[in-house]
Amino acid sequence: MFKKMMKSGSRKPSRNDAGFDPNSTNMVVNHASRPSPLPPPSPTTTKQPPPMNSIEPLPLLRDLPPPERQPLFLRKLQICSFHFDFTDSSKNAREKEIKRQTLLELVDYIQSGTTAKIISELCQEEMVKMISSNIFRSLPASAGCWPADAEEDEPYLDPNWPHLQLVYELLIRYVVPSDTDTKIAKRFIDHSFVSNLLELFETEDPRERDYLKTILHRIYGKFMVHRPFIRKGINNIFYRFVYETERHSGIGELLEIMGSIINGFALPMKEEHKLFLIRALIPLHKPKPIGVYHQQLAYCVVQFVEKDYRLADTVIRGLLKFWPVTNCTKEVLFLGELEEVLEATQPVEFQRCMVPLFQRVARCLNSSHFQVAERSLFLWNSEHIVVLIAQNRSVILPIIFASLEKNTESHWNLAVHGLSENIKRMFMEMDPELFEECQQEYEEKQSKSKEVEEQRQSRWRRLDEAVEERERVVGEEDHMIIS
Known part of the structure; x- marks a missing residue:
């Protein structure tokens, strides 16, 4: 039987022997277990060429017949595995240019057709090894630090970028195409x-x-086996950033990825995802450099509330827990995010958190920083929020009335003064009786406060007089002893 198989195998012509076009549309994709055969002496496998000790130019892949391209591809990968010092532009200039041109050719070669059609499994493995050897490296000691001013300071630019960019382009051309065989690729694009x-x-x-x-993001979408691992890895980075270092340059980019992932969560939402919101996303409001990534963070948080309105109370209470006390810029960011969350909040969830929420809003209304006061007054520009407030005005108005009144009486900023007047007028038209009650209560409190202040001042005056009298008596006694 074995001899018959060998004889029949020897009579079967090889597609490579007859020649083929890598860009042909009627090409059959080879299975991982049967890579494209090469001419004798190795008709069924592509062998790894011996290691290279120096860089020399090689022929172009397109200039060789298809059967000879696979070994040449492997040799070009070896060229691309050499590393150079880019801090000195004059050093190894020739070798650097050869590597750059080789990388450009490989990117074009991979882009020219289906990966499974043009390179074997061994070539894919060696290509991922080459990519790994270039991009996985020690970062500078300052990596992960926030710049003093992220908007004004010049960003750090890696001197190795002329080669790194092409390596990343090659990886994208390998990962992104929809016809890349994930069963093969996941052996090399693994958890490590x-x-x-x-x-x-x-x-x-x-x-x-x-x-x-x-x-x-593409790996997450294409390799389903990696999805839990990627989510857990991002989770751990957030934990380390929040609770240990507060230093990481890529929080914004990771949050962008998570925003896309959250958008695809199915309902009902898994408990794992809710814990991610509570344990990672909400605590991300604590670090000082939140301004660098707040836009992406707010998007993720709002996505959760839009998907499951029952999470609104959890999110709002989380914001209140980490609300800044002395950082006005951060407070403005929180107010903007709060508005987005409230616009996705339903009445039942709003009622659960409205008392502590508007106690905080009342303090923001009276902020001496006009942007904080103005941003808190802008909450009434949202029709949905106004409806929620109107439905619960008997609870909310007594909480914020004093702040509105103080703004109209003494706030230094004219815009804050005018907005406060408009909101007072809105409540007055909404419920005149409630407004009158709050007005009377405010005036009574002010009157009592004035009486308390007068009593306090009176006690201080009596205390000052007693001190003066005692000093006078002691002075007379000292004078008698001296004389």
């Missing part, structure tokens, strides 16, 4: 590879983080 990708998000180079964001 994904973990190393996550660690690279600490790089200070925004160009590299942008590539990483795209690649990780």
Whole structure:
């Protein structure tokens, strides 16, 4: 039987022997267990070429017949595995250019057709090894630090970028295409590879983080087996950032990925996802550099509330827990996020948290920082929020009336003064009786407060007089002793 199989195998012509076009549309995709055969002496496998000790130019892949491209592809991968020092532009200039041109050719070659059609499983494995050897490296000691001013300071630019960019382009061309065989690719794009990708998000180079964001997002979408691992890895980065270091350059990019992931969560939402909101996203409001990533964070949080309105109370109470006390810029961000959350909040959830919420809003209304006061007054610009407030005005108006009254009496900013007047007028038209009750209660409190203040001042005056009298008596006694 074995001899018959061998004879029949020897009579079967090879597609490569007859020649083929890599860009042909009627090409049959090879299975992982049967890579494209090469001419004798190795008709069924592509062998790894011997290691290269130096970089020399090689022929172009397109200039060779298809059967000879696979070994040449492997040799070009070896060229691309060499590393150079880019801090000195004059050093190894020739070798750097050869590597750059080789990377450009490989990117074009992979892009020219289906990966499974043009390169074997061994070539895919070696390509991922080459990519790993280039991008997985030690980052500078300052990696993960926030710049003094993220908007004004020049971003850090990695000197290795001329080669790194092409390596990332090659990885994208391998991961992104819909016809990439994930059963083969997941052997090389494994958990270790994904973990190393996550660690690279600490790089200070925004160009590299942008590539990483795209690649990780594509891996999450294509390799379902990696999805729980990726979510857990991002979770751990957030934990370390919030509770240990408060230093990481890629929080914004990771939150962008999570925003897309959250958008795809199915309902009813899993308990794992709710815990991610409570234990990771809400505590991310605590670190000082929140301004760098707040836009992406707010999007993630609002996505949760829009998907499950019952989470609104949890989110609002979480915001109140981490509400800034002395950072006015951060307070403005919180108020903007609060408005978005309230617009997705239903009446039942609103009633659960409205008392502590508007106690905080009342303090913001009286802030001496006009942007905080103005932003809190802008909550009444939302029709949905006004409806919620109107339905619960008997609870809310008594909480905020004093703040509105103080703004109209003494706030230094004219815009805050005018907005406060408009909101008072809105409540007056909404419920005149309630407004009158609050007005009377406010006046009574002010009168009592004035009486208490007068009594306090009177006690201080009596105390001052007693001190003066005692000092006078002691002075007379000292004078008698001296004389």
